[in-house]
Amino acid sequence: MAAFVIKVIFGYLVGSLSGSLLLGRLRGIDIRTVGSGNAGGTNALRTQGKAFGISVLLIDMLKGVIAAGAVPLLPLGLPASAALLPWLGVVCATAAVIGHVWPVWFGFRGGKGAATLAGVLLVLAPLGLLPVLGAWLIVLMTTGYVGLATIFGALAFVAYAFLMPLPAPLEWFAVVMAAFVIFTHRGNIRRLCAGTENQFARAMMLRRRGG
Secondary structure: OHHHHHHHHHHHHHHOOOHHHHHHHHHOOOHHHOOOOOOOHHHHHHHHOHHHHHHHHHHHHHHHHHHHHHHHHOOOOOOOOHHHHHHHHHHHHHHHHHHHHOOHHHOOOOOOOHHHHHHHHHHHOHHHHHHHHHHHHHHHHHHOOHHHHHHHHHHHHHHHHHHOOOOHHHHHHHHHHHHHHHHHOHHHHHHHHHOOOOOOHHHOHHHHHOO
């Protein structure tokens, strides 16, 4: 059991390495003081440019890959109960997403977890990324709202997990992460309802083509 807990803590610590905040320090800027104030890829892209935004996205996805794929393999021994083994990867992955949102290294003020979650899915359910990205792109290109697209992407993974169906730990992970994504995007939901949400107009290709 001690090995299980230590690996989960490692997953959280890896997730706490925020790409936008680490790169921002090299540039001499705290990304949380500009734009929307969110330490995520979208705000990084909007305020610091494409190269910075893409670099942040890759770092945050890599965290998810490491937490879900490498951390469970650390040579710290096996959990005392064999029943815990199928859950090790998803719990480490969950810890990494939580670490991204509330990073211990940066005053517990991070991003919203979407990019790290995408990195996790690359390891735990790579085919599940197809419906996630499909839903994300359709909603983004139709509405221009990144937050709304992210929520629909998370919900698409829930549908995929139960329709396949995936193993119980991944079904659990899908539901918990969808709820978590909705929670971290609660501000976006409030602004959507108020009609004040920022819109990524350049991404609205489907609406432009539809007239």
